[in-house]
Amino acid sequence: MQITVWQTTTLGGALQRTEAQLVEPAADEATIEVLHCGLCHSDVSMIDNAWGVTSLPLVPGHEAVGRVVAVGEGVDPALVGQLRGLGWIAGSCRHCSWCLGGDANLCASLESTIVGRSGGFASHVSAHQDWLIPIPEGVSAADAGPLFCGGITVFAPLIDEEVSPTARVAVIGIGGLGHMALQFARAWGCEVTALTTTAAKAEEARGFGAHRVEMLADLPQQAGRYDLIINTSNHDLDWDAVVGALAPRGRLHQLGVPTSPIPLQAFPFIAGRRQFTGSPTSSPASLLKMVDFCARHGIAPKVEHLPMAEVNTAIERLRRGDVRYRFVLDGPA
Ligand SMILES: [Zn+2]
Ligand SMILES: [Zn+2]
Incomplete structure (x- = not known):
């Protein structure tokens, strides 16, 4: 199956729409069809290789919301069709003392959604099922994306x-x-x-x-x-x-x-x-509690929506600080 990604092949460069082949989800992973994806300042840092961990081509986007369309080995097929959100972290080892102790965001083998993996500015993105967070009733899927990176980053100091x-x-x-x-x-x-x-x-x-x-x-x-x-x-x-x-x-x-x-x-x-x-984002348990807390208290990021095709405009405006308060790019990619 063909998928669409927005990628850059040069550091600091604009994203270009490219067709790619859908890779079947690995064991314990699931693939979502992206409906919306927030734009975070870390996407810009990765495009610019500000942290020295960028590999090219880079598909940024790590505040994705979408429906599960495929599951890998060991994942309940009942997940297919569910609405899930994905943030900065796409996987952790599940076996170390940090993962077992509930601090999987501190795992030494952490996999980031956009470091060595292909991110959410795309028609599809994959992640370990633990990090694909169900979106409860009462949380707007269209606006929820920024909760999964920006939101959990500021919820963590309260809950953790x-x-x-x-x-x-x-x-x-x-x-x-x-x-x-x-x-x-x-x-x-x-x-x-x-x-x-x-x-x-x-x-x-x-x-x-x-x-x-x-x-x-x-x-x-x-x-x-x-x-x-x-x-x-x-x-x-x-x-x-x-x-x-x-x-x-x-x-x-x-x-x-x-x-x-x-x-x-x-x-x-x-x-x-x-x-x-x-603190660096937080654990899957804190993510689950955060979306529940948002539903109960009517908490939502204040976002400006643009079609995914205008992702470069959103990036340019974010670089200038011209956004109140977060961009969400809407699919299809
Ligand atoms: Zn671990
Ligand atoms: Zn982020």
């Missing part, structure tokens, strides 16, 4: 770190990740503050659930306030002010990747028992 609903949470950066972080933290029960450099985003931030909106430059006036700061920004910040805004035992959770190393003073971490943490 067992944040208390009494916590005061601040989110730095109200973009593709941050706008979902505000919704999750609000529904979690926390007091939610949006920290932004863009005063124009204040009203929208409140719409996503922020109780308070503060300018990032005013952080020095909020010393000792927050139990958790989720930093989605990849810019260099006034790190002393960020750490200083943490309450005793507070935690700075880093999700954005600045180009320079982060300089941190040791003393505030010692004196206040503060912590600095980060």
Whole structure:
């Protein structure tokens, strides 16, 4: 069977529509026909080989939603026809202590959907069945794609770190990740503050659930306030002010990747028992809990839809930061 992929054969290059042969799903894998696929900043990083792990040709796309059309050996054929979502991770070994302990996203043999595999900007994409997450009723399949990478990335610090609903949470950066972080933290029960450099985003931030909106430059006036700061920004910040805004035992959770190393003073971490943490997406169990939580609380990414044929326009606009707040490319490819 012929499938369609949007691929680049040069680093930094535009994607081109190409026909390819459908490879039968491997053991424990299933293939979905892609209906929608979100565009994540990591797709751009992979196109540019920013992390040095890109192999060509590259088919990006790792926020895919579609229907199962084929299953490999060891997969229940009843999956065929089911609506499933796929994020950054397409497979893990299932045998190591991390996989067995419920932290499969920390597996050393992790397979990424777009590293050495063919991604979701295509008519079809395959993954291990554990990482193809059922989409419950109450979650819009058309808008759900960004939950599976961006969404789980900001849900992880709440669920995996067992944040208390009494916590005061601040989110730095109200973009593709941050706008979902505000919704999750609000529904979690926390007091939610949006920290932004863009005063124009204040009203929208409140719409996503922020109780308070503060300018990032005013952080020095909020010393000792927050139990958790989720930093989605990849810019260099006034790190002393960020750490200083943490309450005793507070935690700075880093999700954005600045180009320079982060300089941190040791003393505030010692004196206040503060912590600095980060996390890479999350486990299949947390993904399942996330979509359930979204259905219960009406949480959805705010997306702009474009046909898959306009994927290069979406990439160019994302490079310019011209998106509120996430693109979803709609099939057919
Ligand atoms: Zn493993
Ligand atoms: Zn991503």
